[in-house]
Structure formats: structure tokens, C-alpha cells
Amino acid sequence: MSSDTDAAAIGDRLSAVRQGIADACARVGRDPAEVALVAVSKTKPVELIRAAYAAGQRDFGENYAQELRHKVETLSDLSDIRWHFIGPLQRNKVKIVVGHATLLHSIERVDQIDAVEKRAATLDVVQQILLQVNLSGEQTKAGTTEQQTALLLRACEAAPHVRCVGLMTMPPLAEDPRQSATYFEQLRQLRDELGGPTILPHLSMGMTHDFAVAIAHGATLVRVGTAIFGARQYRNPSI
Numbered sequence: 001m002s003s004d005t006d007a008a009a010i011g012d013r014l015s016a017v018r019q020g021i022a023d024a025c026a027r028v029g030r031d032p033a034e035v036a037l038v039a040v041s042k043t044k045p046v047e048l049i050r051a052a053y054a055a056g057q058r059d060f061g062e063n064y065a066q067e068l069r070h071k072v073e074t075l076s077d078l079s080d081i082r083w084h085f086i087g088p089l090q091r092n093k094v095k096i097v098v099g100h101a102t103l104l105h106s107i108e109r110v111d112q113i114d115a116v117e118k119r120a121a122t123l124d125v126v127q128q129i130l131l132q133v134n135l136s137g138e139q140t141k142a143g144t145t146e147q148q149t150a151l152l153l154r155a156c157e158a159a160p161h162v163r164c165v166g167l168m169t170m171p172p173l174a175e176d177p178r179q180s181a182t183y184f185e186q187l188r189q190l191r192d193e194l195g196g197p198t199i200l201p202h203l204s205m206g207m208t209h210d211f212a213v214a215i216a217h218g219a220t221l222v223r224v225g226t227a228i229f230g231a232r233q234y235r236n237p238s239i
């Protein structure tokens with residue numbers, strides 16, 4: 001019964017987030033159709049993903065390769081669902097993820113690009129990716145440096161089965177979401193230096209606490225978990 005109740009709440013929570021996206025777009029004169037909502041379902045059961053799907057949600061984000069594989073298999077009847085891989089990608093997990101995920105948000109090294117190229121070539125697909133940039137310089141944060149981003153972009157251009165369609169970032173967690181603004185603006189500027197929106201159309205930035213700020217700075221993909229699925233418990237993050 002309690003999981004029914006949780007599932008029933010998902011539709012309302014999703015509506016509230018979609019309204020938040022529409023409001024943020026209205027404030028800066030953007031078309032809400034330019035901003036895709038990625039519902040981050042990591043650690044959450046497949047029943048809640050089904051509930052979100054029933055409420056019209058199609059894009060879902062996962063952080064762990066095995067968990068992604070499990071969910072792809074369990075939800076294979078939802079034929080138009082799109083999976084986004086947003087967590088750190090170990091080389092030995094590339095095989096699991098490529099071909100299952102519409103978009104990999106977290107590519108940060110040349111060896112990952114090489115591994116994705118190899119796997120995508122084997123599957124005869126073109127894998128779309130984003131380059132994750134660490135703009136705060138925090139050692140604990142994933143992502144490449146601003147300086148290295150052009151080099152990674154060139155590595156993608158040389159890989160026929162990898163297509164880089166934009167940049168992703170995760171600012172340091174701050175009490176006040178407005179503190180994310182400088183990082184979001186930096187990512188947009190970096191994108192513009194690297195060729196602008198015709199070359200790199202996507203900016204993946206903004207989570208539950210700061211997606212409205214991200215939209216004001218040009219986000220085209222917002223990754224929202226907690227506001228849709230509730231707080232996470234990390235009992236078994238590796239499944």
C-alpha cells in the first residue's frame with residue numbers, strides 16, 4: 001500500500017517541477033520546450049519510474065551502470081523511455097552503458113572517449129555524449145578542467161561513433177542556489193568559446209535546488225531527482 005501512495009504522489013510532484021521549469025522559462029523569456037527534464041531515478045524502485053512514465057515523463061537519469069542495466073531490462077516494455085547516464089563512468093562499465101543510454105552526461109577523459117568509440121563501433125551506433133566540466137576546481141568533484149575541454153572535444157571529433165552535443169557541470173553544493181549562477185554562466189561562456197550552440201546545443205546543469213537558476217543561464221537539460229522521487233537512501237547504491 002505504501003508504495004502505491006508513493007507512486008500516486010509522483011504525478012503531482014512531476015507537475016510541480018514542470019510548473020517550476022515553465023515559471024523559470026517565463027521569467028527569462030525562454031520557450032519551455034527548449035528545456036528537457038531528466039528525472040533522476042537512481043536508487044529508486046522501478047515502480048516509481050513506471051508511475052512517472054504514466055504521468056508522461058520519458059527521460060530518466062541513472063548514476064550506476066549495473067542499476068541502469070537492471071532498470072533497462074526490467075522496463076523494456078516502455079519502448080520510448082530514454083535513459084541518461086549521469087554518474088562517473090568507469091572504463092570497465094562502458095560496455096554496459098553504451099547503446100543503452102541516449103546520452104552520457106559525464107565524459108571527462110580521453111580514455112573514456114576511446115572506450116565509448118570502441119564499444120559504439122562494435123554495436124554500430126553513434127553514442128551521444130556531453131563533456132562534464134569541473135569549474136570549481138574541487139578535487140572531489142568529477143569533470144575535466146576548462147583548459148582540457150577543447151582537447152576532449154577534438155578527441156570526440158576524431159571518433160566517428162561518438163558525438164559530443166554539449167557540456168555538463170555540477171557546481172559545489174551551496175545553501176543559496178544563487179551561488180550556482182557563476183558556475184552556470186561559466187559553462188555557457190565555455191560553450192560559446194568552443195563554437196556556440198550550433199556546435200554544442202546542450203547545457204546539462206541544474207538539480208532540485210538550483211534548476212531555476214540554471215534555466216536562467218541557458219540550461220537545456222535539468223537533472224532533477226529529489227523533487228520528483230523524494231530523498232534518497234544510500235543503502236545499496238551498487239545495484
Ligand SMILES: *Cc1c(COP(=O)(O)O)cnc(C)c1O
Binds near residue numbers: 040209223224
Ligand atoms: C543525483 C544527481 C542529480 C539529482 O540531484 P537532486 O538534488 O536529487 O535533484 C543530478 N545530477 C547528478 C549528476 C546526480 O548525481
